[in-house]
Amino acid sequence: MLKERYEHILLFDFETTGLSHVNDRIIEIGAILLQRQEPSKQYKIVKELSVLIKQDRPLPDKIVEITNITDDMLKEKGILEEEAFHLLNDMVKDNCLMVAYNIQFDYGFLTSMYRRMLNNPHYEIKHDLLDVMAIYKDRHPFPHKLDNAVKQYHIEIANTHRALDDIKATFLVLVEMIKERDSMDKYINVIGFNPKYGVSGLKASHVTYVPQYGNRLELERR
8 A cells, every 4th residue: 555655755846847757847846745644644735836937938839728737827926947846856855756747748748857957867766656647547448538537536626727726636536546546556557558550759768558448457457
């Protein structure tokens, strides 16, 4: 069980300028830090982060359409990437499970940001990872977007496609899936991928990548 293994759980989500962790950049970070409480072993939200990050080039029209984040918003409310990095890094504790929906995407952007900020092109994040989408794929038929998971579990939350709202939705989906069946341990450092397309983005060396078609319990039965 997660509560026996981790003192902290960090759920995070990024909005970005595009799909490439090499050529694109993070424009918004949303994160929630949970801490295990003693003696109950229950987790409590102890910190939230929601920041916009300034960019040196205009946002693609499609990104503005999807996120409702504009160049003016980044200019007026955004902070420098270095400052955003330090705010997020302060939430990455030693005994911490890192959680996201479709974490393979966010992992690439997170690692690229660490490499830039630390000036280390080979830096790797070694924290345990949990992909909420992989769990959802095992339990429910296509489609497998976060919006579908929110509807499946009747979660009441604003559908804004903004980072903090998305990560709050991810947290609530995870809670409902644990209530449904607590098999989360089977998904630690195991990420499913569509065999038709292969693994996209940056691979994590400590993660096992498994072909996953969806709704066949491929990972849960491992």
